[in-house]
Amino acid sequence: MDPEVKKQFDELRAQLGKNVEALTRLEKLEARVAAGEQTAADLKAVRSELDAIKAGNEEREKVVRELKEKGRTQAIARDPLTEKSKSRELLGAIVRAEMARTMRQEIPAAFQDEAKLVREYQAGCLARSTITPMATTGSYLVPTVTEANIRDGLEEVSPLLAEVDFIPGLPAGGTFNLPFLVTRPSMQPKRASTDTAMTASDPVFSQLQITPYETYIYFPVDNKLFLMSAIALGGFFEGLCRDAMVDKLAYWLLRADGTASYNAITGLLNESTAAYVYSLPAGKTGFADLTAADLNKIKAKAYKRGRGPRARWLMDLEVQGVIEDIDRNGKLPVITFGQNGSARIKQNEILIEEYMPGLDESAAATGFLGYGDPATFIVAMVGGMQIASDASYLFGKNQTAFRATTIVDIKRKPVPTFILAKTAAA
Numbered sequence: 001m002d003p004e005v006k007k008q009f010d011e012l013r014a015q016l017g018k019n020v021e022a023l024t025r026l027e028k029l030e031a032r033v034a035a036g037e038q039t040a041a042d043l044k045a046v047r048s049e050l051d052a053i054k055a056g057n058e059e060r061e062k063v064v065r066e067l068k069e070k071g072r073t074q075a076i077a078r079d080p081l082t083e084k085s086k087s088r089e090l091l092g093a094i095v096r097a098e099m100a101r102t103m104r105q106e107i108p109a110a111f112q113d114e115a116k117l118v119r120e121y122q123a124g125c126l127a128r129s130t131i132t133p134m135a136t137t138g139s140y141l142v143p144t145v146t147e148a149n150i151r152d153g154l155e156e157v158s159p160l161l162a163e164v165d166f167i168p169g170l171p172a173g174g175t176f177n178l179p180f181l182v183t184r185p186s187m188q189p190k191r192a193s194t195d196t197a198m199t200a201s202d203p204v205f206s207q208l209q210i211t212p213y214e215t216y217i218y219f220p221v222d223n224k225l226f227l228m229s230a231i232a233l234g235g236f237f238e239g240l241c242r243d244a245m246v247d248k249l250a251y252w253l254l255r256a257d258g259t260a261s262y263n264a265i266t267g268l269l270n271e272s273t274a275a276y277v278y279s280l281p282a283g284k285t286g287f288a289d290l291t292a293a294d295l296n297k298i299k300a301k302a303y304k305r306g307r308g309p310r311a312r313w314l315m316d317l318e319v320q321g322v323i324e325d326i327d328r329n330g331k332l333p334v335i336t337f338g339q340n341g342s343a344r345i346k347q348n349e350i351l352i353e354e355y356m357p358g359l360d361e362s363a364a365a366t367g368f369l370g371y372g373d374p375a376t377f378i379v380a381m382v383g384g385m386q387i388a389s390d391a392s393y394l395f396g397k398n399q400t401a402f403r404a405t406t407i408v409d410i411k412r413k414p415v416p417t418f419i420l421a422k423t424a425a426a
Contacts, residue, residue: 084149085231092234093118095402098389099226102400114230150381153242158250159351160314163374165413167210169383172407176210178378180413181305208414210380212407213263215252217244218390220399241385241404249379253410254355265410268377269357269367271420276412277367280424285364287322289423292334295323298371298421299346306372306417311348314370316356364426372418382407 093114100107107115148168155162170176182205219240225233256267271277278298280289299307315323323345326334336344343350348371357368390401412418 087149088234088238089231090117090121090234091238092228092230092232094121094387095221095233095237096226096230098387098402099221099223099400102389103223103226108227111230149238150242150245153239153246157243157246158353160253160353160374161246161250161379163310163312163351164253165375165378167378167380170210170212170380172382172384176380177207178210178380179205179207180378180415182206182415206414208378208411210378210409210411212380212382212409214405215248215263215408216403216405217241217248218401218403219244220397220401223398223400237402241387241402245404245406249408249410250353251355252408253377253379254353256410266412268370268412268418268420271367271412275416276418277420277422279365279422282424284424285426286423287319287359287362287368288325290322290326290369290421292326294421295334295345298369298419299348301416301419302372303415303417306376306419307348308373310373310375311371312374313345313348313350314353314356314374315350315368316354316358317352318358319356319369320350320352322359362423364423367420367422369421370418371421372416374418376413376415376418378409378411378413380409380411 093111096107096111096114097118151166151168154166165180167178221237221240225236228236252265252267254267254269256263256265257270258264258266278294278301280294284290284294299311302311320335320343324333324335334345335350338344338349351374356370357366362368384406386405388403388405390403
């Protein structure tokens with residue numbers, strides 16, 4: 001075989017190693033040339049065919065490379081870290097614009113490119129708002145700090161909120177009927193027959209109405225941070241806003257009294273329904289009157305589902321200290337510790353929440369300890385959050401105050417899967 005032709009065959013074989021069809025075709029051509037079946041006149045045609053195969057392979061390789069690059073670009077665009085960085089950069093630009101407005105100063109030339117970014121984003125929000133129903137509950141399509149970022153900080157700021165039934169991203173406007181599972185010890189499976197018809201006397205699901213209303217928080221930002229980069233300013237602001245909102249959600253969940261005209265949230269500590277409350281026997285009007293027998297009765301009052309692996313004891317750290325002192329007879333301690341170091345009472349972990357009453361709030365008819373499944377409580381949040389600034393608050397300390405407004409409702413599922421313990425009435 002002509003050495004030059006053989007060299008071309010070897011090169012082409014290496015290039016087409018992954019293409020079975022082309023490789024088979026190449027080997028047949030090589031065999032024909034080696035056997036002398038091709039004349040000198042036909043050699044030119046063979047080479048032309050080889051060139052065509054080579055050109056086709058190069059075109060395929062080019063297409064494959066382009067597809068891989070496109071796929072890599074799309075993967076980067078979908079990367080949550082990339083999206084979060086863009087979100088923080090936009091948030092920082094919005095915060096800087098608000099600070100400039102409240103301080104009555106121009107945005108420096110170095111940050112002028114942010115103005116266009118903010119205008120385009122806000123224009124898109126306004127365009128979408130025309131298709132969103134507006135009601136008394138309001139509608140905020142400015143997801144500068146989204147409910148997902150708030151949820152990222154739940155466990156760090158409030159152990160209780162990390163375990164409730166958190167429902168983010170609800171659409172704006174109106175009341176929602178949310179189903180939830182109901183289980184009762186008396187519930188038995190039934191089968192329809194000529195003798196026994198299926199009835200709705202033992203429902204599996206019930207529903208709860210959620211009506212989100214405006215809720216807001218204030219927090220200050222030092223004006224000197226105005227010159228931070230957009231992404232750094234957005235990240236700093238996001239952390240402040242998230243922690244402030246989580247802190248207030250925890251407070252509303254535990255202590256709201258339902259008296260605010262815009263929000264009928266009733267906190268866990270204000271529970272009055274007898275089925276959801278265990279009161280200490282007469283004469284026990286202080287936290288120190290609690291006994292191991294009372295702990296058993298609190299646990300027994302919850303439905304079986306509320307006593308499962310998700311059940312938690314909810315209390316202030318000082319009340320945990322009271323329970324540690326219950327061992328008055330030299331027996332095994334009431335509180336034990338799991339392998340991960342978590343404190344437990346009768347197999348269930350303890351959640352310490354600072355807004356639960358401590359020893360300084362010990363009084364008659366006071367709720368002080370909870371037990372059951374935290375998912376008995378729903379925290380529902382409409383997607384998006386609105387950011388506004390206020391130059392009057394802390395103005396003398398060179399700070400700009402921000403108000404973050406969102407739309408939230410907090411409800412208890414009407415089922416005894418969480419029990420509040422109270423001291424006896426005086």
